[in-house]
Amino acid sequence: MSKLRYALYTGCTARESTPELLKSTLAVAEALDIELVLLDEATCCGASHLQDFDDFLSLVLNARNICYAEKLNLPMVTICNTCQLNTSLTKERLDHDEKLKEKVNEKLREVGLEYKGTSEVKHFLYALVDDLGVEEIAKKVKKPLKGLNWAAFYGCHNIRPSELQNKSNGGENPYNPTSIDRLIEALGGNSVDYEHKNKCCGFHVELQAPKTANRLSASALTDAIDNNADAVVTPCPLCHLRFDVQQHNISKEAGREVHIPIFHLPQMIGLALGIEPEKLGINHNVTEPDFIS
């Protein structure tokens, strides 16, 4: 197999509040011999909030991001579910509406760019499980995640709406996603079966409706804990921020102590590949895991 190469759209959090996500992504890519070219020109995707305010502006900005991957002639990978949603939604709308595409390109041409639609957009998780393959990753495991129960939390914007997401997520079913669970097993861990793995963490209403956000998070984390999870792993930094930073507030809403370490997907993979915890930025996690020496 020829070397896998992608343009990496980091999104905002990987450059700010979850530096560990960028560190671990780069470390894992290196260990798996995947080349990632950073898209330093890219802006925020609007996180589904700019879209509420100004839909057209968000299309132009997202199309501009994709242009830079197209210029490199590379498929784009995202490491945030919400970046994945807004980027692929933009692509979908422009690729199926010539008029809209022309309207957007009219603006992009003012800055010397043109959206063509030549770069695929997929989340890094699916680059790993679908392009590289779970078996290939399993071959490189040095420290199997033996005896540990991992609860996969998929995050909404990688699996829904399935009509859109299925174009880049290997046909994952939103009611029974399996990719992360397969990965966990391949890394030597036990994947936890629990009802809330495909549910919402509530991140998007954290400011205006903290009670709702904490209730949703509480349902998910208590379900994972009650099914004997030792840790939760997620491909989405927004779910991670919610679960990792807000556990004290989630506990209050749950009416019981919710205490469980939360990992980014590449952090978990990196541990199994034998990468030093520091290179995976484990020291940045607010919920400290007690099983990493």
Add this chain to the structure above:
Amino acid sequence: MEEIAKKRLKFKVFRFNAERDYLPHYDEFELEVSQDEVVLDILNKIKWEHDGSLSYRRSCRHGICGSCAIKVNNKPVLSCKERVFDLVEIFGEELVLEPQDKKRAYKDFVINKSNFWEKYNSVKPYLIAQVDEHPKSENIVSPEEAEKIEDADYCIQCGNCFYACPVVEANEEYIGPAAFVKAYRFTADVRDEDKKERLEIVDKIGPGVWDCVKCFECAEACPKELSPITKITHLHNQIFEEGVAKSNVAVRHAVGFKHSIKKHGILDEGELVRYSEGNFGVLKHLPEAIAMFKKGKIVPPWKMPKSKNLDEVKKLIKSSSTTKF
């Protein structure tokens, strides 16, 4: 003739009688199912051949009355439309049949849907217009104007999106996806004269669109494939376009993204929270901010990363903005 594929499957069926039971239980049935049978066929088979006391709603059997909506392994389905073999493909050979909302069950699959209708009625689900009873000419709506409604008038009120919505479960006030679709069906209708008042209803924090968590459960649940969340986004846009938006934390949060992108390309996360919450409101996030700072999760202002070619971004924001606040 080609043989019809058959499978022997296990069904766990939710049973509850509010008049008699304290807790629900599940009855198990093993049935032979053929490839073209839908979930409603199973419910009928159980009722007609095994247990006549099983209760569920059904009527048209053509996916248009919306009465036979239930959940199978937590997936909202319209019983008369969902093929059992398709469900087996997702969940395997044991299927759990439950009502849309277990807490609201009267008897088996028959639930108390009053919360759905209450919310539905709260958005005034009818055209509001002064109708000239003796018009001199036709009241013509152009195809372009009619297209704005999209598919919002195809809703069959089955309640699948409403009972799949996690916010409906967490926040009793929340109007929910089905009623938002209906609200949009009229705010997008050129004949309607109550657009602003309608938008005022859905703009409120608590019941309104700002409490949507953007999980897309509604889009996944809708048997008519209406994508309620797309209509919710349209309502957000109309709230700004019609000047209904009030300066509150949710509105400032949406607007704040534009300011931040204009300045840095990527977000200034701390500044976005300050802008949304205000100088005083932001203080309640201090405990989290301290925890994050200790872990190196907060970038100081002088180290704020910026996107390359930021001048392009500024130019595009100037030329491509379509709304103001």
